Amino acid sequence: MPRAIVALALSIIGTPAIVSAQGRGGQARPREIVQIRGDLYYVSGSANTVFLVTPDGIVLADPVSTEQAAWLKPELDRRFNKPVRYIIYSHHDFDHAEGAAVFGPAALVVAHENVAMNLDGKLHRLAGGNIDTNHNGKLDRDEAGGGYLTNFDRLDRNHDGAITPDELNQEIRKPDITYTGRLNLTLGGRTVELIYPGRNHSDDMTVVYFPAEKAVLAVDFIFPGTTPPVWGEYDWTPLREWIASIKTVEALDFDTLIAGHGARLGTRADVAANREFLEDLSAAVSKGIADGKSLDEIKRTVTLQKYSIWPNLAASLPNVIEQAYKNLRDYP
Numbered sequence: 001m002p003r004a005i006v007a008l009a010l011s012i013i014g015t016p017a018i019v020s021a022q023g024r025g026g027q028a029r030p031r032e033i034v035q036i037r038g039d040l041y042y043v044s045g046s047a048n049t050v051f052l053v054t055p056d057g058i059v060l061a062d063p064v065s066t067e068q069a070a071w072l073k074p075e076l077d078r079r080f081n082k083p084v085r086y087i088i089y090s091h092h093d094f095d096h097a098e099g100a101a102v103f104g105p106a107a108l109v110v111a112h113e114n115v116a117m118n119l120d121g122k123l124h125r126l127a128g129g130n131i132d133t134n135h136n137g138k139l140d141r142d143e144a145g146g147g148y149l150t151n152f153d154r155l156d157r158n159h160d161g162a163i164t165p166d167e168l169n170q171e172i173r174k175p176d177i178t179y180t181g182r183l184n185l186t187l188g189g190r191t192v193e194l195i196y197p198g199r200n201h202s203d204d205m206t207v208v209y210f211p212a213e214k215a216v217l218a219v220d221f222i223f224p225g226t227t228p229p230v231w232g233e234y235d236w237t238p239l240r241e242w243i244a245s246i247k248t249v250e251a252l253d254f255d256t257l258i259a260g261h262g263a264r265l266g267t268r269a270d271v272a273a274n275r276e277f278l279e280d281l282s283a284a285v286s287k288g289i290a291d292g293k294s295l296d297e298i299k300r301t302v303t304l305q306k307y308s309i310w311p312n313l314a315a316s317l318p319n320v321i322e323q324a325y326k327n328l329r330d331y332p
């Protein structure tokens with residue numbers, strides 16, 4: 001349904017206030033700017049935007065969506081009266097990288113070099129375990145799940161029943177600056193460090209480290225207080241590479257983690273727990289495979305009770321074990 005019709009339908013039933021507070025992901029929580037420490041802030045909408053205010057302008061990570069950026073731009077102007085000078089992408093997925101155009105061409109987009117490749121007009125790895133199963137170079141409606149399905153009518157711009165790469169990436173500005181391993185951005189006497197952690201949820205990830213604020217943004221591969229995300233055999237990336245990339249974050253001097261989604265900030269202990277979970281999961285499932293057990297037998301015997309404090313563990317464990325089993329089988 002086109003957005004205008006949704007808004008009209010909601011205002012007819014008398015809830016226009018909810019329409020203005022709703023993000024693209026459908027959450028009804030009003031957006032607000034929250035201080036993390038010093039001049040570092042975040043906005044938690046359908047995904048998180050983080051920004052550092054310096055005397056010479058703002059460094060922003062993940063504009064998230066045209067809608068979120070259009071909400072944020074006048075808030076930044078009003079509260080800080082500084083232009084956005086750099087926009088960092090955590091990775092190229094549309095639910096984080098859309099919306100940079102709102103801040104104008106003077107704001108330079110910075111990303112890992114693989115982001116440029118992933119925006120080259122071909123269909124590359126999709127998030128959430130989505131696959132172009134018929135290999136036609138587009139995501140058809142019956143192939144789409146998760147965020148691609150809930151956003152299908154918006155992303156399928158010409159409404160022909162398939163999302164082409166150009167349609168998928170239409171609201172994503174391409175990077176102006178790319179880097180390979182590490183890049184330090186300096187603005188107004190402040191430093192932001194961009195670190196490639198290796199492959200995990202995607203192959204074009206940037207960890208954004210704010211050393212003076214002892215804070216780090218790590219998107220879609222660390223979830224504080226819950227299991228690390230499990231989509232499509234752990235995004236078809238060996239679990240040992242996931243573990244290595246979390247260790248890259250742990251090697252930084254930080255005490256606050258901002259994740260890609262959710263307003264809950266994390267601690268060093270949350271990051272370590274995500275890594276230990278993947279280590280324990282890999283060890284338990286690998287042992288089951290080595291002992292000749294079937295997937296069903298492994299599902300019955302591996303409980304990972306140490307992590308039962310995580311509210312979603314029991315419900316997600318069968319799928320977690322299945323995706324880990326396939327991952328360890330396919331990427332031994």
Ligand SMILES: [Zn+2]
Pocket residue numbers: 091093127201202220
């Ligand atoms: Zn993602």
